[in-house]
Amino acid sequence: MSVALERKTTRSSAVLVVQIISVLICIIMLLPIVMSFFASVKSPAEANLSPPNYFPIVYSLSNYAKIFSYQAGLGVYVWNSLVTALMSIAICLCLAVPAGYGFARFNFAYKEAWFLLLLSTMMFPFQALLVPLYLMFAKIGLANSHLGLAIVHSIIQLPFSIYLMRNSFEAVPAEIEDATYVDGCRSFTSLRRIMLPLVLPGVVTVALFAFVNSWNEFISALIFLNNENSFTVPILLVAVRIGHMGAIDWGALQAGVMVSIVPCVAVYLLLQRYYVSGLLNGAVK
């Protein structure tokens, strides 16, 4: 066998090994979610069986029915999570889009110092701010409110959002905007009409990360929401996990886990491009 041919065969066998490992890893990564799904469509009795079955003998939606009527009803909790996430998106965009525009397109006194100040809050763990925020919210009537929680979620997300919007605006060639000025546009009109469509990918990325962060955030939701009807989905699920008098309804819990991960997975599948580019933008530079 010639050397070239030998190299070719070892190479194609290496490719085969890579392919086999890839498929195995895909299976391992997907298995927990798939098994949780199967548990969620077992009958309630079968979902609490010990030792457990791998796959349902009888398929049933009763676990979903249970979780949808749990306490105030899952619809209420999903709504709470959605409202909080939408408010957090709104806050992040209303603050970060103008700020990114201002930093990218104007010169003003101490500009870089202000930029650094806004970004440096990222260095300080927000978990350490929960005590003063808790007291402050109690004083100004934001305790146990979704707006208060959305503000906390926005605190986490704002530095990244401003950073990303500044980069987005800086990537737009200055000539495009200068042309609008010749036409007599004021800067706000120019931002709204000309710039915003051009930085839309940045806007989508900011909204996407604000949504995922808010939908999944746990510790501040646990602290700030103490009325059962105002819980967000993760807090409700923890209540299900604690169970009634030591008895945990595992089927209902896995149905709840499915409901909580579906929006994130859907958003990820739809906007994967923005997700990965946003991550690289935020982390690497």
Added chain:
Amino acid sequence: MSLTHQPRTGFFYVLPAIVFTCVFVLYPLTQLFYISLTDRTLLGGGHYIGFGNYTRAFADKAFWQAFEFTILYTIFLTPVLMALGFLLALLTVRNTGLSRFTRGVIFLPVVIGLASSSLLWVWLFDQQVGLINRVLMDLNIISAPWTWFNIFSRGFAAICFSVTWKVVGFGMILFVAALQSVGRELEEAAIIDGASYWQRVWRILVPLSRRTLFLAALISAIGSMLAFDQFYIMTGGGPRGQTFTSVYFVYQNSFVFFKLGYGAALSIILAVFILIGSIFQMWLSRRGATA
């Protein structure tokens, strides 16, 4: 006329973000420091006690146990995540269909919440209904179902395993980007020199991605130092309080026992430690990048 001659307009655009940050970050920060000097509880109090909370924290064995545990968790998990993430990046770096699909699948758990994934894994590891015990028994690895969270080492392993599943894709995505920016020429030159694949990885790809490696390690380590969700949900700090993390300990004191003054002091100590740690790691990475 260029835009850059309107100094006030620019500041006007930035102002809302500055106001928000002042009201909801900087002002609470000053309050945090002030509260930490008082004996405030939820019911009131709030008498100035100087640095009493701090001296108490430094003498609090439970706090140091939680802190040490958090460091153990971070030191154990970060290298695992970096090494696995890098290997997965090597596996999926080519832009073939299967590689991209695998990358997408590995990244998938990153987008779901840590609370959701912990609730999923606490079920998988459950002694009675968990599938992990079922698999291990079917494979004859164990003879009776294990209780995972009543024994420190098992609970620790279970949490590390589930967190690895959840976040390993984060490092991988960063490493794929770093690897793809390494020029092909360098690798091809090494191939001609007869370097084996693992020699090329170790001598060329790892050194050229070290900036990204340091950065991913920093982000990952900070995340581990602030771990809360997975321990709150999976171990509840047990067994015997051995898996309380720093943030969990602060949470307990502040929002379960409502010792707000003490909690504030603990928060500051924790934040300072993390700040020092990140500065140290950034210093290391800068040295590593120039060396």
